Amino acid sequence: MTVFDTIIRNANVLASEGLVQMDVALDEGRVAALVNPGAGESREVIDGSGLHLLPGAIDIHFHIRAPAFPHRGTVESETRAAAAGGITTLFEMPISKPCCNSAERVGIRRVHFAEHALIDFGLYGAPADLLPERMEAMKAAGVVALKIFTTSPPEGREDEFYGLSYPDEADQLKVLEAAGKVGLPVVVHAESAQLLAAAEQRARTLDLANPDTHPAARPAICESVAVAKLLAMNVQAGAKLHIAHVTSEKTVRVLRAFAGTSDFTAETCPHYLFRTHQDVARVGVFAKINPPVRDKSDQDALWQAIAEGIITHVTTDHAAFSYPEKLAASNDFLAAPPGSPGSEMLVPSMLHAVSEGRLSLEKASNLLSANAAARFGLLNKGRIAVGADGDLILVDLASTTEISSETLHTFARDVAHLYYGARFKGRVRRTIVRGRTVFDGSVVGAPGWGRFASPSVTPQSDKRPDRACNT
């Protein structure tokens, strides 16, 4: 009789066919079998009594920026935080110094992440000069997708955004057409550079310390117009287009209007679903995020879009800046660096939404995991089924997650003002990555366990040859 590595017993298991009362056997990092309660033998038993077993979250929008900017967190610190938050795979955005815009840089980052990550990771690339051979090389290097901004690079950060910013519509169309040909999805931060420039010029005459200045400089129409143009272009370009962090009712209307016209998807984030501009006004520049957190009517429209299946992904957009960096611009909403940590709010906040009856557990899980795996071609992830990676979380729907600088693991725990005091009904009890527990109330994973996750590259050769025998 087979002796499995691990069996998780007595949990309510969210399998592909829905909630089942089965025990889940893991072997060699994969789901080996779903067995009847009490059946099977294993070296290790994990008791899931009273808990739900879900696929681990796949967070497709994460900014560690490593190996640059270690004072904002490292691969180790931020994947520890992700593990504590129930995230088993993250997709790292290409903003770094220098920008991740070539196969060579993808390779350098891959080695760096593989040495330090506790959880699995995918990498985005920036399309740079759009030469077909360069894009093919990035695909062969295993990027999950291309990322672009329709905005201009922030002043002083040109190197970080080199090959990533396409404010010109003609260039945006070229990106979509080129990506469509190479067969890489394109993820877009969509705000109209031209409308932003005009709005920002007006906002410069306002009180820069007033939180209202931020949405005045980046009104929702910047987002909805950029998205409408991209969707119109994609009818011709035929790319796999994904709109990052949708924030507004205006944009939801655009997405709805274009439904079915091309292959596009959209995401939003917990800060847009659970917070409003009033919360930003309360805590100041620590909650400055681009695009801005908006009003209750926008929040309602985002929930409606999720209900309708117009928005099918919820992501963190985890982007830490240091406390001194935020503080230095605390009286200037235009100059303050944009971004806020989200690694440990994503799963608990969506479980909270389940507890409130906003959506089913199955739908929440799809928004966090299965839809990402399907959209970005990670066929072994995002589901609990025989043969899939053993990327799992045990969650407690009856328990609460309280957010404070003491409870968070992220390096950015002292700039999470937007969430201090939050109490989410639902708690991550255990995170398992390819069969190994990396969080069980404390972080117990080790740096170097995380593997490169790619739709086109097999995960064998992550480590440098000289480290291959050290596992």
Ligand SMILES: [Zn+2]
């Ligand atoms: Zn982002």
